[in-house]
Amino acid sequence: MIDVHCHILPGLDDGSENWDLSLKMARMAVEDGITGIVCTPHWSPAFPGNNREVVLAAVEEFRSRLKDAGIALEIYPGCEMVMHFDLPEKIEANEILTINDSRKFALVEMPHEVIPPNVDHLFWMLRVKGVTPILGHPERNWMVMKKPGLMQKWVESGVLVQITAASLVGHFGREVREVSINLLKRRMVHFVATDSHNCGRRKPILSEARALATSIIGSNEAERIFSEIPACIVRGDLPEMLEPLPPAEKKSSFLDRFFSFRRDFYRKCG
Numbered sequence: 269m270i271d272v273h274c275h276i277l278p279g280l281d282d283g284s285e286n287w288d289l290s291l292k293m294a295r296m297a298v299e300d301g302i303t304g305i306v307c308t309p310h311w312s313p314a315f316p317g318n319n320r321e322v323v324l325a326a327v328e329e330f331r332s333r334l335k336d337a338g339i340a341l342e343i344y345p346g347c348e349m350v351m352h353f354d355l356p357e358k359i360e361a362n363e364i365l366t367i368n369d370s371r372k373f374a375l376v377e378m379p380h381e382v383i384p385p386n387v388d389h390l391f392w393m394l395r396v397k398g399v400t401p402i403l404g405h406p407e408r409n410w411m412v413m414k415k416p417g418l419m420q421k422w423v424e425s426g427v428l429v430q431i432t433a434a435s436l437v438g439h440f441g442r443e444v445r446e447v448s449i450n451l452l453k454r455r456m457v458h459f460v461a462t463d464s465h466n467c468g469r470r471k472p473i474l475s476e477a478r479a480l481a482t483s484i485i486g487s488n489e490a491e492r493i494f495s496e497i498p499a500c501i502v503r504g505d506l507p508e509m510l511e512p513l514p515p516a517e518k519k520s521s522f523l524d525r526f527f528s529f530r531r532d533f534y535r536k537c538g
Contacts, residue, residue, distance in 0.1 A: 269474050270304040270498035271297065272367065273348065273375060273404060273430055273461035276472070277326045280309040280318050283465040287333060293464060294339050297472040302462075304342040305472070306502065308375055311364050312350035320365045323347055344368040344502050348377050348404055351384055356393045366399060370504035374399050375430070378406040383418070391427050400506060402428045405463060407435050407447045416450050416515075423456045423512045430459040433477035434470070452484055454513045458497050 275283025464472035500507040
């Protein structure tokens with residue numbers, strides 16, 4: 269499995285605090301069956317110093333430390349970008365990192381409370397620059413939780429979607445879990461990532477979520493989401509995507525059918 273969203277680089281954001289913890293996270297990931305991790309420290313007004321050069325230097329040092337520790341884990345550079353309308357220009361100017369520095373895929377953080385205005389235009393501008401947006405953890409957004417169908421137009425326009433493993437297995441509550449399963453069933457999930465920050469509550473574990481996903485969508489599609497599509501992304505290749513499915517028809521209750529019959533009866537009787 270390849271994890272495309274992980275705060276494993278130390279001292280850059282609210283993730284790992286030091287190299288010892290980063291190595292502990294790496295060992296935990298490998299034991300869980302993860303073979304590669306995209307290091308995605310936050311780039312935002314709260315963490316403005318996480319530019320391309322800083323992250324690339326941290327990745328190189330981490331690779332050296334992993335080798336010295338005998339940990340067989342591939343790591344790739346990246347960042348989690350705050351949703352801001354100058355992202356296309358900053359990517360073009362090589363100020364912030366895309367996934368594996370390919371300038372083809374950008375992990376864009378979905379806020380938890382709102383959907384920013386004109387977000388459709390931001391996604392369009394990124395794609396004009398040749399960058400495919402990967403929307404990070406939208407299942408935890410309040411508006412998406414209320415209306416998961418909001419995601420469909422973005423997916424149909426070419427936006428890729430990453431949900432968090434902890435969301436799928438219920439660590440963020442029942443509502444977030446239900447939204448995650450709904451998106452998964454409707455083919456609107458392209459990655460399941462750890463979004464790990466430490467070895468405690470936010471640990472680098474994917475196997476539990478993969479087992480659940482396999483029970484919901486089958487082993488072939490789970491393999492695509494946890495392994496094949498992430499491998500394409502780190503190579504800089506756009507994978508072939510399945511069309512999203514429409515929402516399942518809601519089954520009407522006995523009372524719905526009764527009142528519908530009653531309305532039709534009175535309409536016919538004048």
